[in-house]
Amino acid sequence: QVQLQESGPGLVKPSQTLSLTCTVSGGSITSGPYYWSWLRQPAGKGLEWIGRLYISGGTNSNPALRSRVTISGDTSKNRFSLEVNSVMAADTAVYFCARENSQDYYFDIWGQGTLVTVSS
Amino acid sequence: DIQMTQSPSSLSASVGDKVTITCRASQSISTYLNWYQHKPGTAPRLLIFDASSLQSGVPSRFSASGSGTDFSLTISSLHPEDFASYYCQQSYSVPPTFGPGTKVEI
Numbered sequence: 001q002v003q004l005q006e007s008g009p010g011l012v013k014p015s016q017t018l019s020l021t022c023t024v025s026g027g028s029i030t031s032g033p034y035y036w037s038w039l040r041q042p043a044g045k046g047l048e049w050i051g052r053l054y055i056s057g058g059t060n061s062n063p064a065l066r067s068r069v070t071i072s073g074d075t076s077k078n079r080f081s082l083e084v085n086s087v088m089a090a091d092t093a094v095y096f097c098a099r100e101n102s103q104d105y106y107f108d109i110w111g112q113g114t115l116v117t118v119s120s
Numbered sequence: 121d122i123q124m125t126q127s128p129s130s131l132s133a134s135v136g137d138k139v140t141i142t143c144r145a146s147q148s149i150s151t152y153l154n155w156y157q158h159k160p161g162t163a164p165r166l167l168i169f170d171a172s173s174l175q176s177g178v179p180s181r182f183s184a185s186g187s188g189t190d191f192s193l194t195i196s197s198l199h200p201e202d203f204a205s206y207y208c209q210q211s212y213s214v215p216p217t218f219g220p221g222t223k224v225e226i
Contacts, residue, residue, distance in 0.1 A: 004163075047164075047207060047218040062215040096164070104170055105211030106154040110163040 002027040004097050004111035011117050012091075018084040018116055022097030023077070030055050030075055035100040037107060038071060038082045040093040048093075052100060053080045087118045122146050122210050126219035133224060137198045141222045143191040143208035152212035155184055155193045158221075159204045167206075168193065198224070 008020035022036070029036055038050040051061030051071045059071045070083040084091060094115050098107040123146035133139050143153065151171035158164040166175045168184040171191060181196045195202055203226055208219040 046220045047209075049216045049218075060214065064215075098164075101169075105152065105216060106166055106169040106209070107156070107164070108166045108169075108175065110165075112161070112163045 002099060002109050004099065004109060006095060006097050006111045006114040008114060008116070010115055011119065012087050013120050014088055014118055015086055018082070018087050018091060018118070020082045020095055020097075020114065020116070021079050022081070022111060023079045024099075025078075027099075028075075029053070029073055029078055029080060033102045035102050036073070036080045037098045037100045039096045039098060039107070041096070041113075042090070042093040047096075050082065050084075050095075054102075089118050092116065092118045121215060122149060122213060122217050124208055124210055124217050124219035126206075126208060126222050128222060129220065130223040130225060132226065133198055134226070135198055135200055139195045139198055139224060141193045141206055141224075143186075143193070143219050145189045145191075145210055145212075148188045149210045149212035151187050152210055153184075153186065153191045154209045154211060155182075156207045156209065157202075157204045158207060164207070195224075 003025045005023050012018045035052040037052040041047050053071050053073050061069045068085050073080040094113040096113045097111045099109040100107050125144045153171045155168040156164045167178050172184050184193045205221045205223045207221045
């Protein structure tokens with residue numbers, strides 16, 4: 001079955017760039033009908049959608065974060081990545097990657113999440 | 121963005137209880153509403169999509185209904201493994217948005 005696993009540094013300094021990777025096993029990021037998404041959850045708060053990668057390689061992101069977010073895919077390694085630049089304390093959160101059904105727009109498979117703390 | 125609200129924010133219940141959680145959207149979203157279960161340190165789990173469709177592998181004690189702006193998730197008889205947080209999510213428009221969650225506690 002398809003599994004997703006997030007990886008990346010757990011600590012990032014303010015003003016620097018947060019970089020995470022989601023490795024997909026058991027399925028290909030080039031097969032539909034799916035998108036590949038990033039979401040996050042600050043401690044004690046709700047889930048926030050960050051953005052998605054389309055199988056075409058295009059992306060879309062939350063307008064609230066769009067100016068700081070880059071999402072990309074590496075089909076040779078079957079993984080996709082997230083970069084958030086100019087991070088601040090408010091970016092501290094558990095970050096999840098997820099598979100999104102592109103017909104009905106629900107997130108049917110998630111990674112376990114990885115905590116990223118922004119602190120000097 | 122479409123705002124999602126949930127009630128209650130938390131509830132205490134016992135094994136065997138029937139529990140209902142409600143979710144409201146700030147505008148009509150037809151049936152573009154999904155429900156998730158989440159336990160700390162684990163991957164969130166899709167329970168319901170399209171307001172009332174049970175995801176494969178999810179026990180039939182979970183059911184949901186609603187359309188427009190008002191939705192509900194019902195657990196007919198709580199099992200020990202059901203103690204978790206539950207989130208609704210609208211998939212009507214971008215960005216997809218989530219409710220603040222309902223924590224079901226013993």
